[in-house]
Amino acid sequence: MLKKTAIEKISELAAVLMDKGSLLAPVKEVSGHNFAEIKDPQKVDLNFYNTIISPKGAFFPHKEDFIKYKIGKPVSEAELTEVDPKPVFLFGVRPCDVKSFSIMDIHFNAAGIVDPYWSQRRKATTIFGYAYDLNQPVDPADFYNSLGIYAADPEGSDIFMVKKDKDLLLKSITPKGEEILAKLNTLIDAGKDDEKYYEETLQKGKEYKTRFLCIDQDVIAKKLEAIFHNNDFWTKVSFACLSCGACTFVCPNCYCFDICDDTMFGKGTRRRVWDACMFTDFTLEASGHNPRTQVFQRLRQKINHKYSYHVKKYGVISCVGCGRCTRSCPVNIDIYSIVEEALKA
């Protein structure tokens, strides 16, 4: 099913979606766009390249409350925090970010114990993927082509959207998407030329080139294993790193978290919050021992986790080449260049 709407009427579509559940969509902030829960349909803004922070927060929010309690009261009286079961529409996700969800699914939803929060949020959400605008230049930081992802790749989306001049075309990909799309009464049926344009865009998306490096996941995994103890290499590539952790916070595939207790005035919340392997106390043990006190050890951990450990454990690289870490790094560390260097080392 292919439907369409004028982009200037996007707020009408937003209002319909808000009526059916909660809507997470890109909004313009001071320094760029980010996904946010929409309260005012006028705020939805599709005039963006990609968001600063990835949309992983839709399923793995920066803060996830587990339980609320009163200090000094018995443990059995604590109250569980439930995830709101209402439908969520995650609107305007770029193909590389859609791909990141399926990679995170392996960790949170399939391997060993299922994470109930991720799983529940994932089930409740309909994903509206959104092709990159092929008429705009590629951001130089992006390299998703190297990871087998294309600019107009509908895989993983429930509904896939393509911009056609002043219109937005919406195509249902999954049965879930089809059901939702049929109910969105502000949309009009697309014509034959729209069908043609949609198909052509998917094809043209393959020609929309990002930086490209031939990355065979088994080759890079083995290579990184081989140079693990090459301290000169890791010291060199991490020389400028400030250990600020920005790269991990914007990343769609970084999933490390802390579990902490937040208390005030006799009440408390146990919650998980995003954490980062770039921080010194991430691995500090009670004995005082810390296996990763040096910056190079922590950057090595991050690169290895994505390109080696994740391949060995889950059979896939934990990076989609969205370029966010490179764009947000205050000292211009570029993961693509590190991988390139590693392959040559």
Place this chain on the structure above:
Amino acid sequence: MSENNPYIPMPVQIAKIINEVDTNDIKTFRFTFLNKEDEEKFKYTPGQFGELSIYGKGESPIGIASSPTQSGYVEFTVQRAGTIVPGLVTAALHDMDEGAQIGLRGPMGNSWPIEFLEKKNIVVVGGGFAFTTLRSLINYMLHKDNRKRFGEITVVYGARTPGLLLYKDELAEWEKRDDIKTIITVDKGDETWKGRQGFVPAVCKETAPSPQNAVAVICGPPIMIKFTLPVFFELGFSKENILTSLEMRMKCGIGKCGRCNVGSQYVCKDGPVFSLAELDQLPRDF
């Protein structure tokens, strides 16, 4: 979502507190479950651990010190942390009295590989405070239903001083039994100490357990491990037959929070028990 949510602790009550050492900073806590079904869910094997959870403070991963053959309760031996990093949970726990309630998550991690150990001679080597899950293993093997499943059992256990030896009553009982060889040593004795003096590696060398059909299970401070391993290599133990339990900082305990990895392995889920042969496959990042 409350059903089987792995992040939500089950309520347990402190049934008994035993002060283990003369420095008063290591205590064994015996917990009973408030809900009968939780007790049934908490089926563990020696070598596993649990997350002790105190609301308002946090959680601490601690090895299970009791044996699954002891039913009705579960024990954890906990050192009060805080010399280098503030040990919020352990300090709060040490300040609690019998009857207090806390939370418990688990059991977590793999365990001592019981099937692999069956029909073999077992050499258990422990140093200081790292004896807790070894105690669990020893009590498991010594249980009347299990003893015949294992060959000879040799225990070498050392502490810095006599006052720092854990589980003193049990050690005395093991010394009386003839189906376990118990060798207790201290680095330095005091005027009341009549036992052996000497470091664990030296005592192991002297004891010289045979590598024939044997597995060594070794836990202790890094310095003890460092000097004990060469002794066992010299005795002829292969890396497949030397087991140890790793420590890393943990949070979730179920392989999700990404904190405790060594290479591609999460110590909380894929470990904490590894053979030296398995550790050789991992990068030196611990």
